[in-house]
Amino acid sequence: MLSLEEVEVAIQGAKILRGVTLRVPEGGRIGLVGRNGAGKTTTFRAIMGLLPLERGGILFDGASLARWPAHRRVALGIGYAPEDRRLFPNLTVEENLRLPAEALGLAPAERQRRLERVWDLLPELRELRDRRAGALSGGQGKIAALGRALVTGTRLLLLDEPFQGLAPALARRYGEILARLVARERGLALLVSESNPELVAPFVDAVVTIERGEIAAVTRKPGL
Amino acid sequence: MELLLLLALLDGLAYAAQLFMVAVGLTLVFGVLKILNVAHGSLFAIGAYSASTLAALAGTPWLSLLALALAALAVGAIAGPSIERGLLARIYDKEQVLQLLLTFALFMILEDVQKLVWGVQPVFEDAPVRALGPVVVGGIVYTAYQLILLPGLAVVCLLFLVWFLRRTVTGRMILAVAHDREAAEAIGIDSRRIYLLAFTIGAGLAALGGALAAPTTSLVPGVGVQTIVLSFAVVATAGLGQIEGAAATALLVGLGRSFAVYFAPELEVVVPYLLMVIVLVLRPSGLFGGRELRRI
Ligand SMILES: Nc1ncnc2c1ncn2[C@@H]1O[C@H](COP(=O)(O)OP(=O)(O)OP(=O)(O)O)[C@@H](O)[C@H]1O
Numbered sequence: 001m002l003s004l005e006e007v008e009v010a011i012q013g014a015k016i017l018r019g020v021t022l023r024v025p026e027g028g029r030i031g032l033v034g035r036n037g038a039g040k041t042t043t044f045r046a047i048m049g050l051l052p053l054e055r056g057g058i059l060f061d062g063a064s065l066a067r068w069p070a071h072r073r074v075a076l077g078i079g080y081a082p083e084d085r086r087l088f089p090n091l092t093v094e095e096n097l098r099l100p101a102e103a104l105g106l107a108p109a110e111r112q113r114r115l116e117r118v119w120d121l122l123p124e125l126r127e128l129r130d131r132r133a134g135a136l137s138g139g140q141g142k143i144a145a146l147g148r149a150l151v152t153g154t155r156l157l158l159l160d161e162p163f164q165g166l167a168p169a170l171a172r173r174y175g176e177i178l179a180r181l182v183a184r185e186r187g188l189a190l191l192v193s194e195s196n197p198e199l200v201a202p203f204v205d206a207v208v209t210i211e212r213g214e215i216a217a218v219t220r221k222p223g224l
Numbered sequence: 225m226e227l228l229l230l231l232a233l234l235d236g237l238a239y240a241a242q243l244f245m246v247a248v249g250l251t252l253v254f255g256v257l258k259i260l261n262v263a264h265g266s267l268f269a270i271g272a273y274s275a276s277t278l279a280a281l282a283g284t285p286w287l288s289l290l291a292l293a294l295a296a297l298a299v300g301a302i303a304g305p306s307i308e309r310g311l312l313a314r315i316y317d318k319e320q321v322l323q324l325l326l327t328f329a330l331f332m333i334l335e336d337v338q339k340l341v342w343g344v345q346p347v348f349e350d351a352p353v354r355a356l357g358p359v360v361v362g363g364i365v366y367t368a369y370q371l372i373l374l375p376g377l378a379v380v381c382l383l384f385l386v387w388f389l390r391r392t393v394t395g396r397m398i399l400a401v402a403h404d405r406e407a408a409e410a411i412g413i414d415s416r417r418i419y420l421l422a423f424t425i426g427a428g429l430a431a432l433g434g435a436l437a438a439p440t441t442s443l444v445p446g447v448g449v450q451t452i453v454l455s456f457a458v459v460a461t462a463g464l465g466q467i468e469g470a471a472a473t474a475l476l477v478g479l480g481r482s483f484a485v486y487f488a489p490e491l492e493v494v495v496p497y498l499l500m501v502i503v504l505v506l507r508p509s510g511l512f513g514g515r516e517l518r519r520i
């Protein structure tokens with residue numbers, strides 16, 4: 001469904017990604033594992049169209065996304081939860097979740113359906129719906145960012161280091177949520193980055209290792 | 225003495241209303257696009273001149289009032305999109321200095337365009353003021369236009385903007401882009417469209433400010449410079465991107481200046497800038513600044 005072909009990205013003249021090739025099939029669950037500074041976030045931003053490519057291409061359902069601005073990629077059914085959450089602090093949690101559905105111009109019934117899907121998967125978020133996003137704790141913010149990504153992410157979910165900075169109990173809870181999500185929605189593809197491969201192992205079917213902007217290894221079914 | 229105080233108060237209110245109308249557009253554009261649009265002053269001037277021309281053609285005083293609104297709408301709707309699409313959209317990824325220089329260059333060009341179209345002789349058309357007649361407050365005869373219409377419209381404009389930004393989907397999208405453009409794009413917001421919209425609203429507000437000011441003063445070349453400098457003082461004192469803040473500061477500057485006129489005339493011209501300097505030295509991000517565009 002999503003494929004990156006020899007993607008090269010430079011930021012301020014410095015080459016950050018040097019030929020990243022990566023495939024996420026329909027319903028595939030891929031872990032993108034690499035140390036700090038390896039290029040995980042840059043890969044996500046390139047997929048979203050937030051950074052221009054120097055070379056290479058990104059395809060979705062076989063069609064090139066080269067001339068697609070970020071907001072149109074979102075409309076394809078891609079949801080992106082950035083590592084630093086990036087919620088809108090003075091909107092409530094619910095407004096944060098509604099905004100993407102409204103921006104895509106979805107019909108009211110569909111907007112409601114998408115919201116229910118999120119409340120259903122993340123009941124703790126429903127309790128916080130009227131809270132200002134700026135008043136959430138770091139962990140609650142991570143869950144809210146996941147919820148917001150789910151609103152548009154009906155086909156592909158991009159999660160950038162979702163476990164980073166979570167207390168152990170919350171990390172476990174987050175893992176459960178993801179496990180439940182992938183079990184429930186077979187067609188939903190997932191690309192999730194981590195520096196620690198063990199954290200993603202329970203719910204991915206392949207781990208792609210990225211080192212200094214290059215794909216160093218692809219391991220299928222880690223731990224099996 | 226009491227009469228002077230009252231007079232200063234009334235003058236200050238009328239003046240603050242005018243200041244707010246221009247300043248709020250400048251701050252909105254900055255809050256969203258992060259560009260300080262020097263040409264905002266030209267849009268004010270062109271709005272003012274067009275309004276005078278149209279008001280003079282209107283025939284009846286009441287139609288001349290309508291002419292002001294039409295002129296502002298036309299200038300905003302034509303100049304806004306053509307400037308944003310034609311010029312600004314090409315330089316969003318460039319350095320801020322370049323952006324500032326570009327709007328400055330545009331300002332210079334538009335100043336000349338004004339002189340070409342309207343000449344250098346003063347233009348004065350007060351039919352809209354005559355349409356509303358006088359009001360008497362505490363023994364002082366004032367024009368209803370300046371005392372009721374202008375402040376009334378400023379308040380309506382402020383309330384409308386706050387409601388629009390906070391309570392409508394489009395408004396929330398504008399706030400989201402103002403706060404974090406990349407995050408907004410990543411949730412499906414077309415930031416190019418939002419830039420266009422915010423700039424057009426800002427241009428319309430500048431033109432409306434000019435159109436409303438036109439009947440109260442004679443227009444001469446240079447009116448745009450004066451406006452951009454003053455609105456910049458208001459906007460910077462409030463904190464760049466602050467909308468309610470701009471209203472409060474416009475009031476402060478408006479009253480400050482009119483009290484100076486009556487009680488310390490030699491300070492009249494410097495009062496706004498004096499306020500700005502004092503505030504910025506004490507609070508570099510402005511009275512209400514520190515966070516980006518309003519409260520998102
Ligand atoms: N805006 C930027 N300007 C300059 N260099 C950058 C910028 N963003 C990223 N880089 C560089 O690109 C490289 C890859 O960064 P990236 O954020 O993609 O890594 P990452 O794998 O997400 O790391 P982390 O685990 O710390 O989040 C790093 O060396 C980083 O210093």
Ligand SMILES: [Mg+2]
Nearest residue numbers: 040041042083
């Ligand atoms: Mg990262």
